[in-house]
Amino acid sequence: xxxxxxxxxxxxxxxxxxxxxxxxxxxxxxxxxxxxxxxxxxxxxxxxxxxxxxxxxxxxxxxxxxxxxxxxxxxxxxxxxxxxxxxxxxxxxxxxxxxxxxxxxxxxxxxxxxxxxxxxxxxxxxxxxxxxxxxxxxxxxxxxxxxxxxxxxxxxxxxxxxxxxxxxxxxxxxxxxxxxxxxxxxxxxxxxxxxxxxxxxxxxxxxxxxxxxxxxxxxxxxxxxxxxxxxxxxxxxxxxxxxxxxxxxxxxxxxxxxxxxxxx
Numbered sequence: 001x002x003x004x005x006x007x008x009x010x011x012x013x014x015x016x017x018x019x020x021x022x023x024x025x026x027x028x029x030x031x032x033x034x035x036x037x038x039x040x041x042x043x044x045x046x047x048x049x050x051x052x053x054x055x056x057x058x059x060x061x062x063x064x065x066x067x068x069x070x071x072x073x074x075x076x077x078x079x080x081x082x083x084x085x086x087x088x089x090x091x092x093x094x095x096x097x098x099x100x101x102x103x104x105x106x107x108x109x110x111x112x113x114x115x116x117x118x119x120x121x122x123x124x125x126x127x128x129x130x131x132x133x134x135x136x137x138x139x140x141x142x143x144x145x146x147x148x149x150x151x152x153x154x155x156x157x158x159x160x161x162x163x164x165x166x167x168x169x170x171x172x173x174x175x176x177x178x179x180x181x182x183x184x185x186x187x188x189x190x191x192x193x194x195x196x197x198x199x200x201x202x203x204x205x206x207x208x209x210x211x212x213x214x215x216x217x218x219x220x221x222x223x224x225x226x227x228x229x230x231x232x233x234x235x236x237x238x239x240x241x242x243x244x245x246x247x248x249x250x251x252x253x254x255x256x257x258x259x260x261x262x263x264x
Contacts, residue, residue, distance in 0.1 A: 039086035040259035066231040098251020145206040
């Protein structure tokens, strides 16, 4: 007993270093196990959610084709591909068949999401082009209506013609010149003060044009186009997807066990 005490007393610093090292190793092992457990949980939960979401997308395909409105409104399937992010942690923990099945599953999901993104971008571009077209037509209507309203005002040419129509007799030539100059100044001031258009008349004419145009547009005058390739690709991917069994694989059950998800 005395020798053990003397040994500990003589080597306490080395023993402390060993204990610290073992503690660090233990903490690392615990952290790695927690990391693997959390990763397995994320993958399993995402797979379960994706299967539900794909079932919803499958319901959008009917005998008439794809319900594009429902497909457009569907949420993106995933923001983060947890399998790609963490599969290196499980490459030695699950069998090759399960590993390949997971790869195929996420490939199909990515392909479906690509069709979602493509369709959304097509519709967004259509909305942008439609709005631009409407804005261009309305701008043309504004210019046309302004010209139409301004044409009803007295133009400088009309004023000059009116001035020129004043008789220029020889007897009262000086008096006529004074009258003509006075009228010229008066008309110039009148033109400056009344340069504004008749706003009420402008908005009435422009409103009628715009309302007729919007009525036509809102009655599907502009054709929306969706490439059939979106529907064709989606249908082909879903046919491959339904043949894939993932929840019944040994790898899926192994991930559930690692994640300690017991309701599988």
